[in-house]
Amino acid sequence: MAGMTATVRLTGELEPRGSWAAERCTIARTLDVITSRSAFLILREAFYGTTRFDDFAERVGISESVAAARLRELVDDGLLEREDYQEPGQRTRQRYRLTDKGTDLFPALAALMQWGNRWIDERGGPVELRHRDCGEPVAVELRCAAGHDVVPGEIDLAVRRRRRRDG
Numbered sequence: 001m002a003g004m005t006a007t008v009r010l011t012g013e014l015e016p017r018g019s020w021a022a023e024r025c026t027i028a029r030t031l032d033v034i035t036s037r038s039a040f041l042i043l044r045e046a047f048y049g050t051t052r053f054d055d056f057a058e059r060v061g062i063s064e065s066v067a068a069a070r071l072r073e074l075v076d077d078g079l080l081e082r083e084d085y086q087e088p089g090q091r092t093r094q095r096y097r098l099t100d101k102g103t104d105l106f107p108a109l110a111a112l113m114q115w116g117n118r119w120i121d122e123r124g125g126p127v128e129l130r131h132r133d134c135g136e137p138v139a140v141e142l143r144c145a146a147g148h149d150v151v152p153g154e155i156d157l158a159v160r161r162r163r164r165r166d167g
Contacts, residue, residue, distance in 0.1 A: 008155040033077045038062050038070050040109070046080060047106060051095035071096060079105065111140040
């Protein structure tokens, strides 16, 4: 990618850049949902199979009050849900599990891991994602709907096409 432009091209009414503001930006709105490092790390732990409150706090390395606040936010935003469980002879407790909305964030977390393995830890980090069926490493890639690999310099930023309403 060296020598290639890493910026997307603005098209239509989005060009020139000074003619519009990034209102309703979904990146900014997503960061309003996942507000902190601890929220990202709680999601990481949920993807790794963590379900219990105490385990989230311990594995993320945060206080119980911070864990409670982050878990509440992630539940309120629909990324995690609480469900009751009871171990034999114990009182009913709650565990957390990913919702479909939360599960859809996995490619973003995998992309952060991939970037960190390349640019933060020259050894590639302590763990990697592998395809269970064949054992090969998993990579996050950008593809268009036709299946072509794309890099930022090959992407146009355009106003979203309006969907036609049926009927």
